[in-house]
Amino acid sequence: MMPIMLFNSKKLERIKDKGLQKMLAPMALVLIYLFFGIFGRNFFSYNTLVNILDASYYIGFLALGVTFVIITGGIDLSVGTVMMCAAITGGTAYRSWGWPMGASLLLIMAVAIMFGFFNGFMVAKLKLPPFIATLGTMMISMGVGSIVSNVRSTAFPPRTDPSGWFRDIFKIITPNRFSIPTGALVLLAVTIIFHIILTRTRMGRYIFAIGSNKEAARLSGVNVEKWEMSAYVISGVAAGISGISFPAVYTTVMPAQGQGFELFAIAGAVIGGTSLSGGMGSVFGTLIGVFIMAVLRNGLPSMNLQAHYQTFFTGVVVIGAVLLDMYRTRKAAEVKVLSPSDTYKIETTEKIQQLKEEYLKAKQSKSMKEAEALRKEMKDLMIQMNKTYKTMKVAEKEEAQRVLAEEKEAERTFKEMLKKDQVQ
């Protein structure tokens, strides 16, 4: 009774597995979107779509950047407050110091990148644990934001203002009040650039290697300090872009804001399949993860659930995504063992298939008698198969139960015997 394995060609199986892995998150996104479309009020509309996109930009950029850091096996807790600190510094420069908008936006980038360098320096050169280093930066950047702005919120210029041009980077509103979500293009472009960096350049390869085994990378002559630092700098760059997108959508930035964004960014990366233990992840996955969160955020209100339900459901999604991923990896390593009844069914189904082909052939060549005979044979075989399969299955189940009972009984007598037969 040799078990027979259902054996597809190896290559096919690999593609199937990889495909499923990649498709799982996008499928979930589509399903959630459809769910809200069907059960929510006015969810299927262009405006809602634009709202979803608007809500996804700032977290999206943060998440893309933090993906790099997580792949190195680190974590960046500072992205949220760094982003806000940079935005508020830029806003203050525009409002209070009289800088032109262009220069203010560059300042936003510069501040965020500087914090990225600072994080990278602490982690890569000073060897501080990433959690501690970026926790410190999180507080420092929040403090800096408050100091620079004098604990006052700053409003960026409205669209009507000549300096409001930067809002067009993320959304163009035409004179007849039609919104074009250009930010989606920016987000996609950044994702593609990051994807290329991660998969096609030395930097990306090293970031994966460091995350998989830092010491092996070092002993292979990789400049671990430099490349590990670069991941944090990328995270800073992303925080800078996010720091521009935030006021472009929400206008006002406040010094106390930003805390907690980093957790949504990390959640986005995790939902997208990036492993917190490092060495695994993709920015496209992260993008999907961010969209899932954004759809939840906009979909729940359409079902009369307040926005704070978003946090609740995002938590559920994070845990679910990781559980599913673990389950899938385990399943992928398993092999399906076929019992004799399964084998019988497969073999008979093949036979029926053969008959069917012959039947079709006969039908085409117009030998009706033969075709009729074949059809009857096919039908009989099918009935017989169902019957035999059922009895075989029942017998197998009974047999399994009998073995189980025997084992249980054996174990009982066995434990007693062990007690008596002590090893001296």
Add this chain to the structure above:
Amino acid sequence: MSDVILSMKGIDKRFSGVHALKAVDFSLQRGEIHGLVGENGAGKSTLMNVLTGIHAKDSGEIHYFNHLFNPKGPKHALELGIGIIHQELNMMYHLTVAQNIFVGREFTKKNGIFLDEKKLNQAAAELFERLNIDISPTEIMGRLTVGKQQMVEIARAVSHDLRILILDEPTAALSNAEIDELFKIMRDLAKKGVAMIYISHRMDEIGKITDRITVMRDGELVGTRQTNETSTSQIINMMVGRVIYEKPKVKSNVKKDAEIVLQVEHLNAGRSVKDVSFTLRRGEILGFSGLMGAGRTETARAVFGADPIQSGTIKMFGKQVKINSPQDAVFNRMGYLSEDRKRYGLALNLSVKENTVLASYEKFEKRLFIQAKQVEDTTAEYVQKLSIKTPSVDQIIRNLSGGNQQKVVIAKWLIRNCEILIFDEPTRGIDVGAKSEIYAMMNELAAEGKSIIMISSELPEVLRMSDRILVMCEGRITGELDIADANQEEIMKYATMRNQE
């Protein structure tokens, strides 16, 4: 009751794509020490994992004391008296010895709330006395030598009142004295009726300690023999189905005037490298011998820039070089193959190709981008050249056997075009067949003009491979031998030559 306490019949197990066990039969008698040998990937570990319930068998039957037995997991197996000691120790290094032994079964005081440390330590002391082990129960685990830790692990297993004890390569990290001690404990246990399954790659140990030997190959049972009626070469024959061994070197292959490629002078590093000087010539295999902790690995790591050095100069190809990091060493075309591949040599969850080109991505870079096709072609070329057994260059390295993983590390340094290769225990944990392949590869590389430093704890390996042998003891080089004058006694003399200051 018959003497056979365990019989496994027709055990079959498949993993995705691999038929790991093909209808294997195995039996064990009361109080016997049963050697289980075979190349890596032969199915020994899988068979043991089935026995301890880590993997469920696909088909077959296990009879344990004449009862049908279906282990559900290691804990279940342990409850029923089947214990396993894995190659890698599973210890809590911050706890004491006694706490480690009784973890999960701590004694509590009468009130049932507070732990009774005293009783715990007492029980551990009694256990050690029974096993003739001399370790203090209150010692912190992490402070013990690896050998002592192994003893504790065995004590822990034995404390469960075992009928069957499985030892998976327990001697890999032990000194000779510690191995003798381990064997004494094993014989004591055997007298008390405990049956042991002993998995090892070391043939001399198998011959010394076991009563019977079962050989596996490619997931199949090859046969079971009485140890005292079988020779080592017969067993090896059964394991590999063929015998190929590099012949021992009788004289050096290196010309006296060959170019000096590496000259290390008065190197001091850390606590275990003291005033080390040596030279390495082109095409030479320089063996580093010595006992555990003699400072050989530390010397190699210092030369390679993996650990900081306090003083000393390094000249490569006649020029003095500054090596402050592995990066500098790799830049100067030096490669290091660590004794611990998994920790220091490989990015385990990356693919074969990502590992082979890890040290030389610059070469595959063209205007900022990695040339994926070139990476694949080069890797494929080396996969074929070194006959690395892998389904594809995209295979995750974790899924390869030890020997093939080692070849991937070698490929990494060859692709980097290294001139000097440091092999630290190149065949540790590698089966016999792959071992001789690695040997042949090293000889080939030396013949091509590469220079090799080989650190090895196995004397036969040192004598088989080296052109010249350096012996270290307590951080110093105590002897230098040409292969023509070298033998085991001479090496051991230098290896135990302690400093007389």
